[in-house]
Amino acid sequence: MKAYLMSLAVGVAVGLLYNVLQVKSPAPPTVALVGLLGMLGGEHVIPWIRTWLAPGLH
Template sequence: MKAYLISLAAGVLVGLLYSVMDVKSPAPPTVALVGLLGMLGGEHMIPLVRTWLALGIH
């Protein structure tokens, strides 16, 4: 979890720097990032549902 927070903080810092310097970010478009987020969510759905079913949580 700590690595994720450090990564997020570094990303925000670089984003702020790009904004101050008026430089366009080389990151993919927002729609691509949202798609990646959806892929990560979908990847974790089946194990989560299996866990819920094993515990009897409905």
């Protein structure tokens, strides 16, 4: 979790720096990032459901 928070903090700092310097971010559009978030979420749904249902299967 620490690595995720550090990554988020560095990303926010770089975003602020880009804004101050008025540089356009090379990041993909927001729509693409939302799609990636959906893919990551979908990737974790089935394992989460399996662990949620596992106590009832035994």
